[in-house]
Amino acid sequence: MTTPTPPIREAARAVVLDADQRVLLLRYDENGGFWVTPGGxxxxxxxxxxxxLRELGEELGIDAKNVELGAQLAQRCKDHRVGGREVRQVERYYLARVSPADVHPACAAQPDNIREYRWWTEGELRSTRATVYPRGLADLVAAVAEGHMPQRPIILAG
Structure with a gap:
């Protein structure tokens, strides 16, 4: 007997970098706690x-006019529960350049269950014991910081 494939849920996420090549991540407490890129x-x-762009405004109060939105960097497919049902989330990750001064969580329209936000260096991503999604984010951030943009979106794990 085969298990049916969960319904597809399309999602967009941002790899938000500042001028110092730090990446902005959000912390959630669910499932033991984890850090993740903004999106939905x-x-x-x-x-x-x-x-x-909408998600950056809803989650972090960032005005779309203050975002330099770049190319799609990566893609990830992950089965998980959303709203009590199993879905296969297909995420596209876009480069977004933002100044920390343009992040206004108090103005977020839909902060969901975000517990905090933080700018991370590549070294911090590599050395943390915290759970960070997607896996491989540190390598992606390092490549972009060095000016190596992928020719086509790379596939990220979990």
Whole structure:
């Protein structure tokens, strides 16, 4: 007997970098606690780039006019529970350049269950014992910081 494939949930996420090549991550307490890039599911009729900008505003109070949105860097597929049901989330990760001065969590329209946000250096990503998603984020950040943009989106694990 085969298990049916969960329904697809399209999502857009941002690899938010500042001028010092630090990456902005959000902390959640669910599932033992983890850090993750900002983002979320697409709304009806929305494209991934538009969703990325909307999510930055909803989660961090960042005005879209203050975001330098770049190319899609990566993609990840992950089965997990959302709203009590199993889904297969297909995420596209976009480069977003933002100044820390433009991050205003107090103005976030939908902060969900975000417990804190923090700017991380590549070294901190590599040395932390905290759970950080997606896996491979440190390598991706390092490549972008060195000016090595992927020719096509790379596939990230978990």
């Amino acid at each position: 599911s697409l709304e009806e009729g929305e494209d991934h780039a538009t969703a990325t």
